[in-house]
Amino acid sequence: MRTRFRSIFISDVHLGTSSARADELAFFLKRVTCDHLYLVGDIIDMWWLRHRWKWPASHSTVVRRLLKLASKGVNITYIPGNHDDAARPYAGIEFGGVRVELAARHETADGRAFVVCHGDHYDLVVSTRPWLGMLGSAGYEALLRVNRAWNAGRRVLGLPYHSLSRSVKMRVKQACTYVSRYEEVLLAEAQRSGCDGVICGHIHKAELRRIGAITYANCGDWVESCTALVEHDDGRLELLDGLDFNASWRSLETSGAVPSEDPDPWTAPIPSLPFPIAIPMPAPSRPSPSAPERAPAAACSS
Ligand SMILES: [Mn+2]
Numbered sequence: 432m433r434t435r436f437r438s439i440f441i442s443d444v445h446l447g448t449s450s451a452r453a454d455e456l457a458f459f460l461k462r463v464t465c466d467h468l469y470l471v472g473d474i475i476d477m478w479w480l481r482h483r484w485k486w487p488a489s490h491s492t493v494v495r496r497l498l499k500l501a502s503k504g505v506n507i508t509y510i511p512g513n514h515d516d517a518a519r520p521y522a523g524i525e526f527g528g529v530r531v532e533l534a535a536r537h538e539t540a541d542g543r544a545f546v547v548c549h550g551d552h553y554d555l556v557v558s559t560r561p562w563l564g565m566l567g568s569a570g571y572e573a574l575l576r577v578n579r580a581w582n583a584g585r586r587v588l589g590l591p592y593h594s595l596s597r598s599v600k601m602r603v604k605q606a607c608t609y610v611s612r613y614e615e616v617l618l619a620e621a622q623r624s625g626c627d628g629v630i631c632g633h634i635h636k637a638e639l640r641r642i643g644a645i646t647y648a649n650c651g652d653w654v655e656s657c658t659a660l661v662e663h664d665d666g667r668l669e670l671l672d673g674l675d676f677n678a679s680w681r682s683l684e685t686s687g688a689v690p691s692e693d694p695d696p697w698t699a700p701i702p703s704l705p706f707p708i709a710i711p712m713p714a715p716s717r718p719s720p721s722a723p724e725r726a727p728a729a730a731c732s733s
Pocket residue numbers: 472473512513514549551566632633634
């Protein structure tokens with residue numbers, strides 16, 4: 432049993448960093464289905480992987496569940512971002528049902544056209560000193576690390592999750608002007624290309640807003656806020672809080688209202704084998720007592 436959408440857009444997962452909320456995303460991916468799934472960049476953080484390899488099992492689970500959706504007929508479009516730019520040369524190629532594109536054009540069920548792109552190309556247009564160059568840098572990683580410690584403390588006290596890094600970021604005035612400039616530039620881009628809107632990621636700030644005739648949608652991220660942009664069957668777009676979505680699924684499953692998912696066949700514990708394993712073995716052939724003894728090797732050398 433899965434929640435159905437027409438399309439799902441996810442960005443900025445940053446697999447390969449300890450900040451990726453891969454457990455939550457894996458849980459989410461197992462409970463949704465759709466016709467179109469767009470991975471809107473920065474899915475795998477190749478920048479970070481170059482420095483420090485961090486790949487817990489949950490990160491593989493995310494990749495596997497994506498491939499599983501592809502095998503079930505979901506059209507997956509992967510638009511690499513700046514952190515997974517190493518995948519950009521593969522644009523136009525399909526791997527395991529996942530099509531790589533630099534940007535895409537998505538038409539909603541109600542006939543609106545959207546430009547789908549990661550959005551990092553507009554960094555330079557937006558600012559001469561791109562504040563978001565920090566994303567992926569040690570500074571941002573440190574902020575996320577503080578955020579994890581902060582939330583571990585809150586969990587102990589029984590308090591809900593609160594993104595410290597997000598509130599710090601949003602208080603920085605420079606960041607605020609950056610975000611609004613970024614949105615403006617992408618809106619202008621959508622208008623210029625004759626589309627009804629733009630769907631992007633990159634700045635880790637989920638948004639769904641209509642400005643004039645143009646819609647600006649940002650998928651957010653799965654390192655802090657865990658958000659996904661979804662399109663319903665009637666073409667209506669909605670910003671989904673992944674943590675809320677997962678929480679309602681968890682309560683349905685624990686209450687027994689829906690059958691709880693089987694454990695992943697790949698991650699489920701391997702059943703123990705009966706030991707000793709009963710494999711029929713041929714009887715060992717023994718030399719007959721009449722056979723002559725082989726001469727010792729030393730005797731041959733003379
Ligand atoms: Mn990015």
